[in-house]
Amino acid sequence: MTNPEYLVRPATAAEHDRFSSLFASAMMFESSPSELDRELFEPERALVAVDGDQLVGTTKAMSWDLSVPGAVVPAAHVTAVGVRATHRRRGILAGLMARQLREVPEALAVLWASEPGIYGRFGYAPAAWGVSYEVDLRRVGPRPPAATSGRLEELSADDALTQLAPLLRGLQASRPGVSGRSEPTWRRRLLDKPEDRGGKTARQILVHRDSTGALDGYALWRGKLSWNSGGPANEVTLEELVAVTPLAYHALWYHLLTIDLAAKLEFGHAALDEPLAQLVTNPVALNRRLTESLWVRLTDVARALAQRRYATAVDLVIEVTDDLLPQNNGRFRLTADTERASCERTESGPDISLSVTALGGAYLGGRSLAEFAATGRVVEHTPGALATAAFGWPVAPVSIEIF
Ligand SMILES: CC(C)(COP(=O)(O)OP(=O)(O)OC[C@H]1O[C@@H](n2cnc3c(N)ncnc32)[C@H](O)[C@@H]1OP(=O)(O)O)[C@@H](O)C(=O)NCCC(=O)NCCS
Structure with a gap:
């Protein structure tokens, strides 16, 4: 998927305007960066793909927080994803995404997708409807x-x-x-x-x-x-x-x-x-x-599951598969009541198995594990394990701005 021909590296502060101009041309709008844009730029959280002297791909993460069920947590807000039109479909986006997800310090990344076909392959799932x-x-x-x-x-x-x-x-x-x-x-x-x-x-x-x-x-x-x-x-x-x-x-x-x-x-x-x-x-x-609206990608399953709250008490062994981030593969025991949650690695047999993508889709409480089970994306090993309402939330998630 990724193309080793194109080096992916962090951007520098001095590259802000070139970075913005490449993203703007990919999205087809006029770039007119301001001092405020430069002030908000976090170059160490921005990645560029280069072809010789030319920037050919961009993405960045913004250090914002996000409300999740019962808590407000840091979440990498991914944006400015663009690839130069002359360089499309050569694996540049795949290279940018793989490195970005590996380096995200937060337990989850979120984004708005310009087109729904782009991000599922990287483990993102729509987690909120607008x-x-x-x-x-x-x-x-x-x-x-x-x-x-x-x-x-x-x-x-x-x-x-x-x-x-x-x-x-x-x-x-x-x-x-x-x-x-x-x-x-x-x-x-x-x-x-x-x-x-x-x-x-x-x-x-x-x-x-x-x-x-x-x-x-x-x-x-x-x-x-x-x-x-x-x-x-x-x-x-x-x-x-x-x-x-x-x-x-x-x-x-x-x-x-x-x-x-x-x-x-x-x-x-x-x-x-x-x-x-x-x-x-x-x-x-x-x-x-x-x-x-909001797509969610869990980058650290154990931390992400412990960070949110649950609608009811739950004690579940969850087996996760993640093609991109191997540290997320394996079994995790989630124990929670409505006040606190913990999630640890375990060798016990799983109650349910699912991909990190389905888990991301259910993370904000707006989509149920049962919905994913109906298409085989969640498999129930212990009868009744999916009957839990713990992952749901009384209020639907909403993302109030496109970033
Ligand atoms: C979308 C975009 C970033 C893709 O970049 P790219 O370098 O061409 O993507 P890649 O070559 O790495 O593609 C990776 C995979 O995603 C698929 N893909 C890429 N763009 C896609 C799209 N718009 N819809 C569906 N699938 C897409 C590719 O077919 C490829 O699949 P494969 O691995 O099965 O072959 C680029 O086309 C672009 O800049 N588009 C305009 C701006 C935009 O929409 N940005 C996203 C903002 S949220």
Whole structure:
């Protein structure tokens, strides 16, 4: 699979702009790296493939954290995967992936895939589903929230930079699959360059305050003027909505679903169990579409399994196969109650066998081991071993941004 003709090595800080330009040309967008991009670059976590003096492949991992069932843990956030168009299908990606996965210090790596066919062969599996909405605002029928002493207001980007972070951490505490943001990452998230708006308005930052004035939710959205023969048909694009109380959730959504002159609202990051359907009379008008969102690859099975929490007590010997990372091959005894978990190597007979890919797919609690067993990707040796609900989680994972 990998091609020894192309050397794979860590990038240097000085290579940032060439690195970005190669990735941008692979994805077909214009590269215009900023000082902030350079500041966020972690060259020691970026790999390049080279052909003579030319960079021909890129990938990097970002040191972010991620919410998993019952915990927030470090996770390599893999991105900037690109191979020069003249060098495609020669094993360059395979070489980059193999080295990156071998060197990841975290127990898991995660990514968003541009195409679903790329990453399964490297042991990644979709672990969170995303739901996108194209809401027909004329038909959806939002139910008004009960009158309360909470209030909505707009926030400047500068204020948002210092005030929104605790809310995102609140979401991480309640849902798996949510990536954390450092201060510079927040700065990048809140950038709003006119050339990136695609004909939409500047970003609006809407917040909800509870009766004491404390922030308990926010929404980042834009509008777009659209007028047709039937009259106004403006479009609302919701980028992100985070609420840590039911009231904030309801108030923010109600506001967004009732904006004057708007006919459509688009949102790309709803969870599979998004509660919004309860707050409208006609959920069909949400026009929901299922997508794959976060892919998970366990790089250290024992550590990854011990890092998350389990919905019920469990005592299971799991036999894992991993074609790329031999240290993951073998049997592991997972013992856990709802408060703690441990996972150690064992020689005992397995209760279940599975690939590291299936285990990654089930890791966030959004897909069951039984789902993988139905296609033979998980094999049950001890009758009843798969009946455990331990790997599931009461709340579906969601990844709220493409990175
Ligand atoms: C996707 C991309 C990185 C693949 O790089 P590459 O060097 O051509 O890949 P490799 O030659 O190492 O291929 C490894 C394997 O993956 C397969 N593969 C590669 N790209 C694939 C794709 N887009 N869909 C399905 N399979 C793919 C290859 O066929 C090969 O399979 P094999 O080992 O069974 O022969 C490259 O085509 C690219 O830069 N695409 C545009 C940017 C992009 O989509 N990046 C991913 C962002 S998430």
